[in-house]
Amino acid sequence: MSAPADRPPTQLRRAVTSSYLGSVIEYYDFLLYATASAVVFNTVFFPSVDPAAGVVASFGTLVAGYAAKPVGAALFGHFGDRIGRKRTLVVSMTVMGTVSVLIGLLPGYATIGVWAPVLLVLLRILQGIALGGEWGGSVLISTEHATSRRGLWASFTLSGAPSGTVLSTLALTVVAAAVGNDALVAWGWRIPFLLSAVLLAVGLFVRAKVEETPAFRQEREKARVPLVEVLRAHPRALLISVGMGAGAFVAQGTLTVFVITYAVAAGFTRSAVLNALTISSVVAAVGVVVFAALSDRIGRRPVVVAGAVGMAGWAFAIFPLIDSGSFALLLLAVVVGQGVVHTAMFGPMAALYAELFPARVRYTGASLGLGLAGIASGLAPLVFAALGAKPGDSLVVPVVLTVCCLLTVVCVRLVPETGSAPVAGAERVGEPA
Numbered sequence: 001m002s003a004p005a006d007r008p009p010t011q012l013r014r015a016v017t018s019s020y021l022g023s024v025i026e027y028y029d030f031l032l033y034a035t036a037s038a039v040v041f042n043t044v045f046f047p048s049v050d051p052a053a054g055v056v057a058s059f060g061t062l063v064a065g066y067a068a069k070p071v072g073a074a075l076f077g078h079f080g081d082r083i084g085r086k087r088t089l090v091v092s093m094t095v096m097g098t099v100s101v102l103i104g105l106l107p108g109y110a111t112i113g114v115w116a117p118v119l120l121v122l123l124r125i126l127q128g129i130a131l132g133g134e135w136g137g138s139v140l141i142s143t144e145h146a147t148s149r150r151g152l153w154a155s156f157t158l159s160g161a162p163s164g165t166v167l168s169t170l171a172l173t174v175v176a177a178a179v180g181n182d183a184l185v186a187w188g189w190r191i192p193f194l195l196s197a198v199l200l201a202v203g204l205f206v207r208a209k210v211e212e213t214p215a216f217r218q219e220r221e222k223a224r225v226p227l228v229e230v231l232r233a234h235p236r237a238l239l240i241s242v243g244m245g246a247g248a249f250v251a252q253g254t255l256t257v258f259v260i261t262y263a264v265a266a267g268f269t270r271s272a273v274l275n276a277l278t279i280s281s282v283v284a285a286v287g288v289v290v291f292a293a294l295s296d297r298i299g300r301r302p303v304v305v306a307g308a309v310g311m312a313g314w315a316f317a318i319f320p321l322i323d324s325g326s327f328a329l330l331l332l333a334v335v336v337g338q339g340v341v342h343t344a345m346f347g348p349m350a351a352l353y354a355e356l357f358p359a360r361v362r363y364t365g366a367s368l369g370l371g372l373a374g375i376a377s378g379l380a381p382l383v384f385a386a387l388g389a390k391p392g393d394s395l396v397v398p399v400v401l402t403v404c405c406l407l408t409v410v411c412v413r414l415v416p417e418t419g420s421a422p423v424a425g426a427e428r429v430g431e432p433a
Helices: 010-044 051-082 085-105 115-143 150-179 181-188 190-194 196-207 214-218 226-233 235-265 270-298 300-323 327-346 349-355 359-386 396-413
Strands: none
Touching: 010 085, 010 115, 010 150, 010 181, 010 190, 010 196, 010 235, 051 085, 051 115, 051 226, 051 359, 085 115, 085 190, 085 196, 115 150, 115 349, 115 359, 150 181, 150 190, 150 270, 150 349, 181 190, 190 196, 214 359, 226 235, 226 359, 235 270, 235 300, 235 327, 235 349, 235 359, 235 396, 270 300, 270 327, 270 349, 300 327, 300 349, 300 396, 349 359, 359 396
């Protein structure tokens, strides 16, 4: 008996649950590092430089993780397209969780000197490699199990990112409140990283119950070297996917990382900023699903374009609102920014990335496009901090955001509408067989 039309089949439900939990875990680990970079890592791992330079150095290690994502995309994408989505995702999740625990155990600069930041960067690179393989595979395992409403089902992977942000910021906030700021810097920050072991166990249990996707099983001829095939046969799709994500990822890095440092410099307490980001992330977790579902009805392109235009406009309001010193206006800035306009731009992209590439190289193509675009998320806080963006002098941030959002609009307009196209096997979604 087939499942009722309004109830997804068992494997789709398992796939979506696995993708969501996998994304929560991966982004909890990855964004916990980002939050810690803005809050404590400059003190723990870079104490020999002045505070401003310490923030830049700390954000520099953050960039290392994002820069490693394309490496992970190529590596995990190869095996995801060759041996299967499921087995590859188990490995990526295991690597991410293990690395996070190791960061929680890593001695600081006061204990092992220069080896502390060196090892921190190496672990961050491994995190980036794991995340580069996780996102694309998580999207595909939902998308390729779905027979309709791909935008909706794929969006739960994206919803996992703000959900992971909520968990990571809550973890640091609770620990800071329980032990105090001095203890947080001394040892308390380690606790959320060590808790990754629990999340990893839960995630692997759920993922073990998911079957391989129909699109992969039905693909008769696997690409011998998926990366080479993507570069040779689909360079346009790859370039478009990179440009398409530029605005969303610069906005993500600005609203989830740089805002912390900026708002603290504007006079807010760290706990107040983390509380505001927690609320905005809760809104975003819902928003990505809502806008992705909307893209199934009216198309991917109009939703993404509307979000990008909205983000470009709101960018000029964010920092004056923060400069006001009002918590209510800080909350307004990040809730509208992250929870509404960013999710409109970002929500449909999970399905859209998958729909740009044929099944035989879909894991590699989607992951690589996302990984290259995602570098911007790590670069944005570093560039803004290096340029000295600070309260009362932050015009460079909205200008850069606007330029990147316009690039997103141009690239989205270059791709065909794929929201109503059938699931692709040998051909790209939206291409005739």
